[in-house]
Amino acid sequence: MQFEYKIKGGDFSEAGTISSKLKKILKQLNIDNKIIKKVVIALYEAEVNVIAHAYNGKVNIDIDTEKIEINIKDKGPGIENIAKAMEKGFSTATSKVREMGFGAGMGLPNIKKNSDKLDIKSKVSEGTNLKIITFLNK
Amino acid sequence: MQENYFYHALKIDKKQCIGCTHCISVCPTQAIRIINGKAEIIQNRCVDCGECYKACPVSAIKVEDNDLNIINKFKYKVALIPAILRSQFPDNINESKIFDSLIQIGFTHVYEVELSADLISKKVKEELKSKNCVKPLISSFCPAIVRLIQVKFPSLIDNIIKIKPPIDITALYIKKHLSENGVDPKDIGIFYITPCAAKIAAIYSPVGEIKSVVNGTFNLNNIYNRIFKNLIKNNEKDNNSQKINLTKTQLTWCLTNGEAKNYSCKSLSIDGIQNVIEYLEKIETQKIKDVDFLELRACDESCAGGILNVQNRFLSVEKMMKLSKENTNTNFVSKITDYKEFLEKKILIEDIKPRSMIKLDENLDQAINKMEKIQKIMNFLPKIDCGACGAPTCLALAEDIAQNKADISQCIFLKKNINTDKTVEKIWGKNRFKNIEDYES
Structure with missing residues (x-):
């Protein structure tokens, strides 16, 4: 089963809208609460990343009986050094973004922590693709 | 089984109920449907909040009392x-x-x-x-x-x-x-x-x-x-x-x-x-x-x-x-x-058990099937949430249909020729019911 959503860069007021929709779907599918929590946190962080750094993005969610696969593609500056971006506390967010309570450098580490498989592909000044996989039967 | 039994103090007086849909639209857990012209409470969804009681224009919802x-x-x-x-x-x-x-x-x-x-x-x-x-x-x-x-x-x-x-x-x-x-x-x-x-x-x-x-x-x-x-x-x-x-x-x-x-x-x-x-x-x-x-x-x-x-x-x-x-x-x-x-x-109570009304099915495969069915049905429904089908929203009707608890024919907007009715078009716009032909075929 597939779902597709769009994200607009810079629109912080909308952060969490898609993860909230996904939460509703997963509740209806009777997915374990702990898994729901993980998936929702991971997607929320990914949403914030697109909003904070990119121009726009697209979220594709694919759910089957084995796993939840979330693909987030954005058009934006891309990540120069993925290994560095994965470090806790590392952030390229502007001070203004930080003042708003975002950009603490926990985004990608948090996504990794709350997913079973994380795949990042990025091209500088083009954009970033994130693939987050959560397995349902562990 | 204890989990299937919930005492509710809110009761609908069928003699007084006029089946007006006020209660179904205010219920925060979508626990009410109109069946045979009267409101009916789905027992395991009701949380006894009393919103329906407040909304009822004819005082047909009663709170049970003792002598x-x-x-x-x-x-x-x-x-x-x-x-x-x-x-x-x-x-x-x-x-x-x-x-x-x-x-x-x-x-x-x-x-x-x-x-x-x-x-x-x-x-x-x-x-x-x-x-x-x-x-x-x-x-x-x-x-x-x-x-x-x-x-x-x-x-x-x-x-x-x-x-x-x-x-x-x-x-x-x-x-x-x-x-x-x-x-x-x-x-x-x-x-x-x-x-x-x-x-x-x-x-x-x-x-x-x-x-x-x-x-x-x-x-x-x-x-x-x-x-x-x-x-x-x-x-x-x-x-x-x-x-x-x-x-x-x-x-x-x-x-x-x-x-x-x-x-x-x-x-x-x-x-x-x-x-x-x-x-x-x-x-x-x-x-x-x-x-x-x-x-x-x-x-x-x-x-x-x-x-x-x-x-x-x-x-x-x-x-x-x-x-x-x-x-x-x-x-x-x-x-x-x-x-x-x-x-x-x-002072302490024991663990509180969930009684989720949201899940479509215990079985994930079935739940996914039902959700896909809901998505399909939603393409046809007008999304007016009028309540005329007896369910509070189009989505609630789609969910009921997927659960075999309702039928798509309950939607009055999917009746024949509604898309050619000029009055209907004037209110709801030209394209609102364009899916009706797909539904009919």
Whole structure:
């Protein structure tokens, strides 16, 4: 089963809208609460990343009986050094973004922590693709 | 099976119901459908909040009540009253007159529920400080909220504080206290005068307990009438020796911010079930963090807004606040403190079980199938949420269809030729029903 959503860069007021929709779907599918929590946190962080750094993005969610696969593609500056971006506390967010309570450098580490498989592909000044996989039967 | 049985105090009087759909659209858990021209409550979805009762234009929704005579089964007949009861009467009727009237209509003892509030706030403070505390800690005070979390927010069940609400703790105290004074516990009947339907359900079908200590309930509006009649009859008598003055904390406990204000950590008080739902949706998606304590109440203005109250809720709050300001009794010591150790041992409730109404199927494969079916059906439905099909929204109808509990032919907008009707087109626009041909084919 597939779902597709769009994200607009810079629109912080909308952060969490898609993860909230996904939460509703997963509740209806009777997915374990702990898994729901993980998936929702991971997607929320990914949403914030697109909003904070990119121009726009697209979220594709694919759910089957084995796993939840979330693909987030954005058009934006891309990540120069993925290994560095994965470090806790590392952030390229502007001070203004930080003042708003975002950009603490926990985004990608948090996504990794709350997913079973994380795949990042990025091209500088083009954009970033994130693939987050959560397995349902562990 | 216990999980399949929920006592509900809200009942629909089929003779009075005109099948108007007001109730189905206000129900926060979408627990009502119109069937054969009458509203019907889906029992395992209902949380007894009373929104339908308020919305019904013909008073067809009733709150079950007991005959006052049931107190006569007991030798000692205890009236357990909410503090809010005093705010229902005019200013010249003070609490001792109310207490006296209760005795005159047949009770032998009168106690106020909120006596145990301080005990609870002490326990909550301890819990907030403990390392294993799941935050935000959610108050267990409002039974409609506890039920709402069970059916709609099962992932937040662990956030509900596992402490009994004041009714149960005060009732335990009364039983212990009277039995220590030579009364056989079997002879004690404790009856709660309730301002809402949820508290009735909480007593007859408690959550996290096997059986409530309270023996029964009476609806506040009916007791109000009894007291009033009695006051008119003998307004000069004033002989109550049992009068108890509540402290400021106890007096305002059932009002909005009555609990939250006692805690120095970041605490919020939210009243009105729709406001509560909006907030819980947000904490479920982790959008709000760093809040320690949540006082959540289903009724607007908390218990002052209970559906069985007589007085206007705003006037009621004003009176309670005034009484609390005038109250100099800041460290009132009730006998309840003598039973602190006994009550603290019994203060906890067992695990609260989810009763999720949201899941489409236990089996994931089936659930996915059903969800895909819902998506398909939603392409045809007009998304007007008119309620004419008997379900509160188009989505609710689609879900019912996927669960084989309804049929797509219930949608009146999918009737033949509706897309060629000019009047319909004028209201709903040209393209609204363009899918109807696909549906027909």
